[in-house]
Amino acid sequence: MKYIKTKRLILRDWKNSDIPVFISMNMDPDVRRYFPDTVPVEVSRQFIFDAQKDIEDRGFGLFAVERRDTGEFIGFTGVQVLEEDGDFNLEFLPCIEIGWRFMKKHWNQGFATEAAVGVLKFIQRNTDIKEVYAYASKRNFPSINIMKKIGMDEVDVFNHPLIEDGHSLKRQVVYKIELKKGHRFKL
Known part of the structure; x- marks a missing residue:
């Protein structure tokens, strides 16, 4: 089933x-640069199973993204x-991420x-969710850039409890957006 269409993508x-x-993507060290490690095959398979179950149970979740042109x-x-x-117990939990x-x-x-804006529009139109959060390593400038582009504001910084002390990814930043009725998203 197709849930979201944007100019160039289908979610x-x-x-x-x-x-x-x-599986291949999750084993790519460049893709996993801002995570402590790559993802084993069975964990990737379980991720897909869990993501699809969330979509079926809730009507939203972590959607597969496909290019419309190819x-x-x-x-x-x-x-x-x-x-x-x-051990994953943070001040902003529970939340929608x-x-x-x-x-x-x-x-x-x-x-x-483009996909993130599509998701936010979908959530705004089809749910009663009022706030959405995101977090990433303070070093993950590509993701932080996306958070800013989609209208999120920095709200907190924390030490990730599941990343060992002294690790360069330990320090994380939290962003949030409020989904107000009539809010217009820009790319």
């Missing part, structure tokens, strides 16, 4: 054909419910920003 359900591409799967963008979980990840060959073309 949709996950397909079996997405699995090998997603039909190629290029990554994901969407929102998820982020809750406290054991927006996130994205794209194959390296599709970087620097505005796809992540």
Whole structure:
């Protein structure tokens, strides 16, 4: 099923054909540069299963992203419910988090920003969600740039509890956007 269409993208359900591409993407050290490690095959498979289940159960989630011109799967963008979980206990939880990840060959073309705006419009029109959060390593300037472009404001900084002390990715920044009725998003 197709949920969101933008000028160049379709955000949709996950397909079996997405699995090998997603696994490969998650094993790319460049794609995972701002995460502590790459993702094992079974964890990538479970991610897809969980993302699709959220879409089916909630009507939103982390959607597979496809280029309209080529039909190629290029990554994901969407929102998820982020809750406290054991050691992952932060002041802004529970919340709705927006996130994205794209194959390296599709970087620097505005796809992540375009998809994120599409998701925010979809959430604004189809849910009663009023705030959306995002967080990333303070070093992750590409994602922070996207957060700013889609209208998010920095609201907090924290040390990620699941990243070891002294690690260069430990310090994280939190951004938030309020979805007000009639708000217009720009690219």
